[in-house]
Amino acid sequence: MMNLMWKKPDAEGGGRSCPAAPGVTCPGCAIAQFRALSAPCLESGEVWNEAAGYAFLWRRLSLSRWTFCNISQASKGAQTWKQYYLHRSQLEHQMARGRPSQDFTCKAISGHEGKIVGMAYLSAKEHTFDGQEKSVVCTVSEDCTVRAWSVQEGTEIWSSSVQPAPLRSLLTIPEHQLVITVDEQGTIKVWDGQTGKEQATYVTPSTSCNLVLFGVPDSLFLTVAVTEGMLYTLTVPCLEEVSRVTAFQNCPMDLLSCSPDKNWMLAGSTKTPHVLVFRTDSLTSSSEDQPLSNSLPVGEFQNASWAPKEAARLIVLHEDGRTGGLSVTTFDMTSKQSKYKVEILAQQVASFILPKFLRTPNILESHGTDIILLGCGSELTIFSITGNFLAAFQDHHQTITSIWVDSFRVVTSSQDLSLRVYTWKREKNTVVLKSCYHLLGGSHRWSSGFTDVACDNMSIVAVESRKCGKSILRAYFFNL
Secondary structure: OOOOOOEEEOOOOOEEEOOOOOOOOOHHHHHHHHHHHHHHHOOOOHHHHHHOOOHHHHHHHHHHHHOOOOOOOOOOOOHHHHHHHHHHHHHHHHHHHOOEOOOEEEEEEOOOOOOEEEEEEOOOOOOOOOOOOOOEEEEEEOOOOEEEEEOOOOEEEEEOOOOOOOEEEEEEEHHHOEEEEEEOOOEEEEEEOOOOOEEEEEEOOOOOEEEEEEEEOOEEEEEEEEOOOEEEEEEEOOOOEEEEEEOOOOOOOOEEEEOOOOOEEEEEOOOOOOEEEEEHHHHOOOOOOOOOEEEOOOOOEEEEEEOOOOOOEEEEEEEOOOOOOEEEEEEEEEEEEOOOOEEEEEEEEEEEEOOOOOOOOOEEEEEOOOEEEEEEOOEEEEEEOOOOEEEEEOOOOOOEEEEEEOOOEEEEEEOOOEEEEEEEEEEOOEEEEEEEEEEEOOOOOOEEEEEEEEEOOOEEEEEEEEOOOOEEEEEEEEOO
């Protein structure tokens, strides 16, 4: 390999040293050097062919486009980053185009004897693109089982034994290959994601629980919100109780969620005018002191979402006290340390009242730092956090039941038995959402619509509700 530590000519014809440390490649200088060297032999293309073989150039392209990339440890060498970039670019193009048979394959996956009430990917979102990647989805059902499925093969990987009560929800931890479930009797269990073997159990005194994970990979915690207004915090995977806190007096919590930086926990109830935000590190303390929390100054709570590209930006949908309409207020959560105490601060960033012509939103999601997505009946509506109307999509004929949002696309599911795929595009320094195509489900004769949808970098999976009282998975995987 040629030496990339070189003198770059300056305006006076002299030179300056590349700022990269000894032994470290500077991509900018490398590209400039390749251009300079290629000038006398562009016709043959030899230099550009040589340049295209350097891994760091493809690595730079990959990281500039996707920020984080997962390169397989099984395949090493200069071509690894090039293969990753080309494969992932091709896959994204197919997911944005969505031509049946040519770009994706659809499979109906059945096995549950009841309604599927929870679904999550167990495979990592970031694939290695080494030819071995597979998407794995876990589901829980009213038939009292939790199951794992291979999306590409359309087959069941494992199923738990029949549990004493119907299961209600689940969480997955892909990096540890763990699945956490809760049933309608308040029993929480941890399962081995590869074998389906039960690993730990914790019983709460509640018939309804919400689950949220937080912490770092080597020190994970599970917070459980129960009907009686209590928060239990447990270790993962052993489910040992660390603390219990009263958030609301004998009042169910409708929403429990954690900030992107994992430092803040939101607890909200539509039965009270309060929204509480806790510092998560205070929930892991076994002391008798009350955890650090703050009540947000909003009216009757409806829904909330954390902005995914901000450490602790909370977007709250609530009733406006003056007009009686619905408002959206955005807060940045911070803490202030004084000599004797820590104070939680909620700094209001923006607020606006939703237009009266909009149907009451039943879903609230967010994108980036300042984009709000609302499911209003059959319409997907998008605002900025300051209230600027950005777009409205009327691609569905019936109510939108769920919205999946990530950095690359949005997928909506509807009772009309269709999914709609959108992609984020940058135009004139602004991010806009483009409507792309429909993914259709089965027959309306047998099905009553999609109830949930999830997506990774190579597949889309939705829960299709059957009129017989059962559910199946409708999986769309895109061809590499």
